[in-house]
Amino acid sequence: MSALSSQITPDFTPPREVVLDVQGNAIAARQWGNPAGVPVLALHGWLDNCASFDAMAPFLHSLNVVAIDLAGHGQSYHRHKDANYTIWTEIEDVMATADALGWEKFSMLAHSRGAVIGTIAAATFPERVRRLALIDGLVPPPTTDEEAPETLRKGIEQRARYRDRKSRVFESIDVAVNARKNGLFKLSDDAARALVERGIRPCEGGFTWSNDPQLMAASVAKLNEPQVRAFLARATMPIRLALGKEGIQGMLERIRPLAEQVPSIELREFAGGHHLHMEGSGEEIAHWFEPFLRGEG
Template sequence: MSGVEEVRLNLGHIELAAHLFGPQQGIPVIALHGWLDNANTFARLAPRLHGLRIVALDLAGHGYSDHRPVGAGYALWDYAHDVLRVAEQLGWQRFALLGHSLGAIISVILAGALPERVTRLALIDGVIPPGAGPQDTAERMGMALQAQLRQGGKGKTVYPTLELAVQARMQGMVAVTREAAELLAQRGLMPVPGGYTWRSDSRLTLPSPLRMSEEQALTFVRRIACPTQLVVAADGMLARNTPLLEQLPFKLEQLPGGHHLHLNDESGASLVADCFNRFFAIS
């Protein structure tokens, strides 16, 4: 990709990789990808956004970023802490957030927890984490602890060829196009004896020991003080959740496409870019 700079950010507790897009004096934006994806999720979108200085992170445990130490987990608040450390490293007291899926959820958590730090929120098909009823909290914790114990001896899937690894990503929990899978594979795959495996930390697939209720999660939404634009993918994860969408005090725009509409093809990337360019241009 032309005009993209690769950097590593040492945050003290972890080192993260990132792509830099846009003019140095542009509006500061930290971009956060979805679960098991990486910074290349913004490879089609970021070059189409005008006047923004975008730092697209590989979140901890993803892409070229470090994995968390043995015994540590991947809680939403830990990701939010990482983002604050990145902002500190860059000297950004205030910044915008661009997030897809898990990245959108982290963005909402951070902007609700510290509303004074975030200038704008641009969200793609993600808002709050999946909720849980209070009655199953103890049971969920038990399942998660058991899964952590079992994780130790598990090896990762090795694909004999790049093609098979790309096909596996195309048919993942959320299907993506071949082009999208190939872009994610550029940062996500590594050679190992016998073929290729995904770089992502296998602990990312463990169940969360603790989930917020929807009511708790919505407290973050209500504290957000900055302009917020949410792109809802017509065939994505949010479109059918009308009760949630009706509660959101955000600007909503529904666009055609699946959950990765900004990455799946050029036309989807253009539509999302048009929406966000209008949003960031409003003074």
Template sequence: MSLGHSGHEQSLDVNGNHFALRTWGNESGHPVLALHGWLDNAASFERIAPLLPDCFVVAPDLAGHGRSEHRRADSGYYLWEHADDMNALVECLGWKRFSVLGHSMGTGIASILAAMNRAIVSMVFIDGMGVPFTVDEGNTVEHMRKAQRLLRLAVRTRLHGFGGPEEAQFSSLEMAIKERRNGLDGNLSAEGARLLAMRDLLNLGHGYRWRHDPRLVLPEPLQLTERQACEFLQQINCPLHVLLGRQGLFAGPAFDKRKNALPPDTRVHWYDGGHHFHLDAPAPALIEQLNAALRQGESGPRQRLVNG
């Protein structure tokens, strides 16, 4: 499969934070906001975005991820904060009508963004069905206590990347890529792991460490409940396509748990592959489906991005 438009590095200051972006296509194309998953980055769309010829795809590294700026120590990484960032980013770009392409956690951010912005003309979810991490009803207080204990423990023991900025986590590039491959998606291909890892690694000379904020590996003190997560799904009022991997995170009971919360006209499609099937080996049928789902729309004047 031949690649179309090559990607470009861009940057933009939004909500007082610096965001690194990858973009594909011509700025006159249909605007598509691509939202990656937890601990991933814009490279998640490196294989599929070039194959959307009529679209202008903007994929930010979410705050604290990849090459984007970390949040301040007194702030966090709640999904609604990510959604607010993306709402402000779209406003900066001057998009009046646009589509959203989300993967995993990105689908949860997209579901909240849909409540903030009514200019979304279509949404595509890839192996995600909204907010991924929820807290049980009645367990909010205990969850917050546990999250705070884990944070204090990580800082004290310097685990999970909480060491100094010059402290290497890996002695070789191969070790880092192997850890990334053995993460959430056990089916992630070696090439997919390399693409994600290379955007998220700092070469210290004597080793490597992740760029992402180590706080991302810990649970947020406050999380939505399952009922609230479903409410955000139910209020989506634009065409929604949900593309799931047959060996992905929703191959079993997880799909049944959320399916009744999907808007009535949602179209669900299944593809061979795991959680990152869009990054591992995007099939022609997947690309065809994406191009059909991301309907064209008009937009107003857009802000030029800053070349990175």
């Protein structure tokens, strides 16, 4: 850790709640830090929300961090039933969100699926993205051309299945927290509670997820390996990638060789699982990212 980084102290001032009009749709967000600081758009992972950055953000107070709830998540709008939740539509929202904030150029802080969205967005519009600070995610696992028909079929069938699916009802917030902490990715009680308090709504019988059930449907199209590499080749801005030593199974083995082939990527491993930024390594990652996002590293 640099001498400058070691002097960074947390700012526990509560975030400012923001709702942005993005092409006629409401994108909810939390704004942290210095409104006059370097603009940073924060993107959470699949089925999470902007509370994903609550633990890190107090250590990034020199920056203007706007952490959004992506469409279908948290308190943001849900897409129409005939629409898709794909990285392509998310990228449109990301760029439109930056426009709504008045940011011509900005950096991104992103986790998991948000990191994939951030990388592809930056490669598509490299003139607008200064830097990427990524956590346990980089690009989507490539598919093969031969898998395309089954990918399409699976996506269509799952969209029909989840279109009108009712979300589970929990009798209390504590029950929802327990379900979230024992889900696909194990979470600490504090991390699960942060996501749940942002990601539920009252309903008859208690509480239910505010996420759109259609988020559970698989994509109808995926990138093949040459396409993945083409996007990576266009992401020439400085990139820092934090990977969890106990993250998604196979993530280190898949991502490290790929990242090491890209000169713009600096990779570091940290203790923790997939949500390492919400738990024990959050402060350490923030100290690594903060001067970098200011343009000093």
